[in-house]
Amino acid sequence: MLKVGVIGTGMIGQDHIRRMTAVLAGVTVTAVTDVDVETAKKVAGGLPGATLHLTGEDLIADPAVDAVLVCSWGPTHEQYVLASIAAGKPVFCEKPLATTQDACLRIVEAEVAAGRRLVQVGYMRRYDAAYRALKRVVDSGRIGVPLMMHCTHRNAGVPSFYEKESAITDTAVHEIDMVRWMFGEEITAAQVLIPRKSRNGGPLQDPLILILELAGGAIVDVEISVNIRYGYDIRGEVVGEDGTAALGEFSPVVVRAAGERSAPIPLDWRERFLLAYDVEIQEWIDSVAGGGEPVGPSAWDGYAAAVVSDAGVAALRSGSRVPVTLAAQPTFYRAPLS
Ligand SMILES: NC(=O)C1=CN([C@@H]2O[C@H](COP(=O)(O)OP(=O)(O)OC[C@H]3O[C@@H](n4cnc5c(N)ncnc54)[C@H](O)[C@@H]3O)[C@@H](O)[C@H]2O)C=CC1
Numbered sequence: 001m002l003k004v005g006v007i008g009t010g011m012i013g014q015d016h017i018r019r020m021t022a023v024l025a026g027v028t029v030t031a032v033t034d035v036d037v038e039t040a041k042k043v044a045g046g047l048p049g050a051t052l053h054l055t056g057e058d059l060i061a062d063p064a065v066d067a068v069l070v071c072s073w074g075p076t077h078e079q080y081v082l083a084s085i086a087a088g089k090p091v092f093c094e095k096p097l098a099t100t101q102d103a104c105l106r107i108v109e110a111e112v113a114a115g116r117r118l119v120q121v122g123y124m125r126r127y128d129a130a131y132r133a134l135k136r137v138v139d140s141g142r143i144g145v146p147l148m149m150h151c152t153h154r155n156a157g158v159p160s161f162y163e164k165e166s167a168i169t170d171t172a173v174h175e176i177d178m179v180r181w182m183f184g185e186e187i188t189a190a191q192v193l194i195p196r197k198s199r200n201g202g203p204l205q206d207p208l209i210l211i212l213e214l215a216g217g218a219i220v221d222v223e224i225s226v227n228i229r230y231g232y233d234i235r236g237e238v239v240g241e242d243g244t245a246a247l248g249e250f251s252p253v254v255v256r257a258a259g260e261r262s263a264p265i266p267l268d269w270r271e272r273f274l275l276a277y278d279v280e281i282q283e284w285i286d287s288v289a290g291g292g293e294p295v296g297p298s299a300w301d302g303y304a305a306a307v308v309s310d311a312g313v314a315a316l317r318s319g320s321r322v323p324v325t326l327a328a329q330p331t332f333y334r335a336p337l338s
């Protein structure tokens, strides 16, 4: 039974605790912490035998914690991931790995120095049945060489602390990781187009279009709309030389009534990616239980996504095309895009 400590008991922290206690196998949540002590106390109250720690560092040092799940805000990820590596404990860190590429590189260096993989990053689209099916079609060669991909990432709304740059660093960062994985290639440049501003966006520049260039010449466009009101809508279509392949419609039900055909749209990421998170966390548990290494998105993947995300932010600010340059990849990360 893998004993997991959770740092950050906000929205996704509580959702992952729910799945680890009610859905997944081979795991028990033994400790929690959050700077919002009242919330953490409430969450700990629902977990018989779990310890409430006042700091993340105390939780990481707890002998009753075999592995750490970091679900706190992005700027706090680096300190907890580095502390977990120093303690020799596997750590699953929600995206982004850290909020700057320099911080991600420090994590990569610490993991390489530790001599074994301890870090996995929460890029859950790689575990989604629809994305996996799309990748199988692309890899099979059935649509020919992939030339382009059209992506749509729409949120019904975003919290008040969401900033102009968050559209890239917090939202499109999922497409950045997914595209590296889908095409098996690095992203070499980013550009941002700014359409007419939505009246629903408040101070944000909403929507945006992020253009990504890949090493093999394919081009990916990502529409990012974060105040679309009607629901959470994630789409993707790969255009190949001989055909196209797109993610299927998400809804498990279609209603025909009163002269209309309709299907419900998910409210947010928890509903749309419910099963992907289940598979992602179960595979992580299974891989690290008994002292094994994680096999999902690595610290290097987290670093690569951060470099592209930084290029996207620079492109948003400058209006120019910004090339992406990665550091030399340590041989330690042998199969980064598989
Ligand atoms: N993979 C995915 O689809 C998703 C990933 N996320 C990621 O998960 C992380 C958390 O996001 P949410 O749960 O939506 O945010 P949230 O604001 O609901 O929860 C974050 C929690 O972290 C706590 N926290 C902040 N600083 C802390 C610190 N130094 N130590 C301990 N706790 C601290 C806050 O008090 C809060 O309770 C973010 O990195 C976000 O990008 C969030 C939503 C979906």
Ligand SMILES: O=C1[C@@H](O)[C@H](O)[C@@H](O)[C@H](O)[C@H]1O
Residues within 6 Å of the ligand: 155, 158, 170, 171, 174, 269
């Ligand atoms: O990761 C997520 C959130 O943090 C982010 O704010 C949303 O835009 C994404 O759709 C969601 O998947």
